[in-house]
Amino acid sequence: MSGFFKSSIGRKVAMALSAFFLMFFLLQHFAINLLSVFSADAFNEVSHFMGTNPLIQYALQPVLIFGVVFHFVMGFVLELKNKKAQGVSYARNNGAANSSWMSRNMIWSGVAILAFIILHFIDFWFPEINTKFIEGDWSGMHDGQFRYYHELQEKFVSPVRVGAYVLAFVFLMLHLLHGFTSAFQSMGSTAGRKKVLQNIGKIYSIIIPLGFVIIAIYHHLNHNH
């Protein structure tokens, strides 16, 4: 089996498996963010649960970190191998004649998403780890109130950060528009070539990033009131 994951196809399968996991995580993250629009209390409750539940903190969180790092590292490794396999570049190449921009530029949309994840970690994840694991404060409280909703709103005050956030989600949409159906194909399923799944892919790829963007803009505007 270890030989399988060293083969070109095995690596495709590994990319697809990590992609499915990340797409599932994204859906879950979106659902929680959406709560913040409807109820600050509900958002606080769920955030506190996610942030303190031992199963999530000690089992799922490391798996998620591994999934993210694996998907990026493998993506870069495969890109380098593929560049090498191509050898000399064409003087004239009409890529648009037979493939989508998204499919030809997964590495660039991926790099944009990586840049966003670094910003996101600096904004949320590192302070969270610092509070809980270094300062040892697992209460989730600040000045007698849950801190999560307040922290979320604080981050969306700056229009520059909201702008970067929106741009990152445009790249995420482009990445998903190819990645969603591509992952099925890599897993050996022809379902990604069927209209039904292509439409589900389009809906997922557009609605989720657009939803994240709307939530960010909502908090940006709401805070300024």
Add this chain to the structure above:
Amino acid sequence: MNLTLKIWRQKDSNAKGQMVDYKVTDISEHMSFLEMMDVLNEQLVNSGEEPVAFDHDCREGICGMCSMYINGEAHGPDRGITTCQLHMRMFKDGDTITIEPFRAAAFPVIKDLVVDRTAFERIQQAGGYISVNTSGNTQDANAIPISKHAADEAMDAATCIGCGACVATCKNASAMLFVGAKVSQYALLPQGQVEAADRVQNMVAQMDLEGFGNCTNTGACEIECPKGISLENIARMNRELMKANL
């Protein structure tokens, strides 16, 4: 019509190549692309220059020998054809046409537009066959019942002529459409299923060894394939390899 041709010239596999401009005049729109190349070469021979080397054989879209990357596309701008089936009516008078060899590290240039595609043959030799005992009592293949659907799909996969357009057009120089077709044509039939696991493992291992890139499902190969080999063959190969490893 009168045309300007920008053609990759390379003396041999070790030489450094470059694009060279040529002019051809009075080209008929009814000519095939290779006939236009013949006109150019006659012109070059008559003026004492070295003709442009290019691959060709049957000139009727069956052998898969003719290659060339024309105006940024394998086999040029038309669909479902090889270069010998590309007609000059696809171009306009005064056009500049860029002609390059198929590019892939696994397809090194031998001379000008001729590339070495024997990597495909080595992949075939690794498992693209069925073992038949030819002791004199070989069974008639038609004696084995095969569903119409499986027979049709196997036949579609078997129409691959191994031209290498899939590799040439792939941004990753991946050979997975070719290997997928060869794996599929046997995996779909009872005669091929006996050795299916070894076949897919050995062919994929040889494909990786030859230095072909990895498929990222852009779908360019399927569109440029002169025989319309479907991406479903790549999905089937992925399934076959997973099955062989489980």
